[in-house]
Amino acid sequence: MPGRRCFGIKIIVLSVLAFTTLLFIYPFPDTKLLFKQASRLLEGPSASDLCACPAQCVAETQGHQWFSERFNRSVYPLLTKENYTLPKDAFNWWMRLQSSRSGANFSHVMKEVFSMFPGESLYRDAGPDRCRSCAVVGNSGNLKGSYYGRMIDSNDLVIRMNQGPTQGFEDDVGARTTHHLMYPESAKNLDPETSLVLIPFKILDLQWLLSAFTTGHIKQTYRRVLPTIQADRAKVQIYSPVFMRYAYENWLDKHGRYPSTGFFSLMFALHICDEVSVFGYGADKRGNWDHYWEHNAGAGQYRSVHGGDHEYNITRYLATTNKIKMYVGT
Numbered sequence: 635m636p637g638r639r640c641f642g643i644k645i646i647v648l649s650v651l652a653f654t655t656l657l658f659i660y661p662f663p664d665t666k667l668l669f670k671q672a673s674r675l676l677e678g679p680s681a682s683d684l685c686a687c688p689a690q691c692v693a694e695t696q697g698h699q700w701f702s703e704r705f706n707r708s709v710y711p712l713l714t715k716e717n718y719t720l721p722k723d724a725f726n727w728w729m730r731l732q733s734s735r736s737g738a739n740f741s742h743v744m745k746e747v748f749s750m751f752p753g754e755s756l757y758r759d760a761g762p763d764r765c766r767s768c769a770v771v772g773n774s775g776n777l778k779g780s781y782y783g784r785m786i787d788s789n790d791l792v793i794r795m796n797q798g799p800t801q802g803f804e805d806d807v808g809a810r811t812t813h814h815l816m817y818p819e820s821a822k823n824l825d826p827e828t829s830l831v832l833i834p835f836k837i838l839d840l841q842w843l844l845s846a847f848t849t850g851h852i853k854q855t856y857r858r859v860l861p862t863i864q865a866d867r868a869k870v871q872i873y874s875p876v877f878m879r880y881a882y883e884n885w886l887d888k889h890g891r892y893p894s895t896g897f898f899s900l901m902f903a904l905h906i907c908d909e910v911s912v913f914g915y916g917a918d919k920r921g922n923w924d925h926y927w928e929h930n931a932g933a934g935q936y937r938s939v940h941g942g943d944h945e946y947n948i949t950r951y952l953a954t955t956n957k958i959k960m961y962v963g964t
């Protein structure tokens with residue numbers, strides 16, 4: 635009998651030793667990840683392993699009823715060369731967003747677009763081995779003096795929008811940009827590392843894209859636009875009108891005319907990232923809606939066209955339910 639007890643104790647001591655040694659040679663950032671990795675070792679990857687992030691994955695719907703009623707993983711944010719045909723109802727919705735006298739045929743224009751730009755199916759690699767962190771950087775004046783730059787740049791992807799500059803504002807907004815979302819009237823030149831993600835509101839916007847990389851003949855939409863643009867042609871992506879409608883209907887409950895670029899950018903991140911941090915959204919602490927690089931008296935307009943309060947509400951709610959992290963700045 636004593637021999638047996640001795641053996642039992644030995645096993646326990648050895649297990650504890652092995653466990654602590656393991657912890658030392660392979661330190662885990664937190665116990666939740668340890669648990670996740672351990673169960674993966676024991677059971678192999680399971681379908682519920684949506685990502686490899688230590689805390690939780692954005693796409694996790696279990697225990698998130700409000701989120702799961704809105705989030706639909708199978709709506710893809712980009713148009714691809716393989717599939718750019720829009721269902722009739724989505725096409726009709728999209729065609730009413732901004733009037734344009736272009737008269738061009740959508741599928742003909744798209745065919746041309748994807749003869750010039752790759753149109754690949756990207757970011758579909760979600761799974762137990764991926765933890766993609768993303769920073770979505772809005773243009774709010776609340777970034778001024780925030781010193782968020784290093785935190786923003788430490789993400790795998792850094793998503794910016796419209797006129798948002800980095801040069802001269804690196805301490806507060808960071809220096810890297812992997813994706814820049816824009817439409818013709820908000821376009822700016824980009825670094826070669828950055829993907830231009832066009833949000834098209836009309837067929838003319840897609841024609842402008844073709845023109846901006848070639849002849850430069852389109853200089854005007856409902857206002858003057860950049861005739862040409864500097865950006866890497868191989869990194870151009872086209873935001874999907876079907877996804878635009880999904881953002882408007884599923885997420886905004888049809889508030890406003892259509893979502894803002896800020897909201898489209900957030901939705902983009904929710905669908906291609908496993909962890910999302912949001913910077914530079916909403917007013918500053920004094921209630922001003924300035925941009926971080928200028929005094930902008932017209933920013934109130936954004937709120938009426940886009941149901942800005944409602945967008946901000948939804949964004950806040952995503953943060954309170956720990957779906958995203960929100961940094962409110964100064």
Ligand SMILES: *[C@@H]1O[C@H](CO)[C@@H](O)[C@H](O)[C@H]1NC(C)=O
Nearest residue numbers: 703705706707708709710876
């Ligand atoms: C999610 O989107 C897919 C593809 O667009 C659609 O077929 C499906 O019905 C949607 N699911 C829900 C629950 O709305």
Ligand SMILES: *[C@@H]1O[C@H](CO)[C@@H](O)[C@H](O)[C@H]1NC(C)=O
Nearest residue numbers: 710717718719720721874876
């Ligand atoms: C193409 O995309 C549309 C809209 O996103 C979708 O309804 C349709 O099922 C897709 N078709 C194929 C073959 O994937």
Ligand SMILES: *[C@@H]1O[C@H](CO)[C@@H](O)[C@H](O)[C@H]1NC(C)=O
Nearest residue numbers: 725737738739740741742743
């Ligand atoms: C665009 O052209 C195709 C044929 O190439 C045609 O089937 C389609 O109906 C046209 N679309 C519109 C909106 O006119």
Ligand SMILES: *[C@@H]1O[C@H](CO)[C@@H](O)[C@H](O)[C@H]1NC(C)=O
Nearest residue numbers: 942943944945946947948951
């Ligand atoms: C924002 O959310 C609060 C609480 O959920 C709600 O009472 C309010 O009506 C919402 N505002 C808008 C504009 O949706």
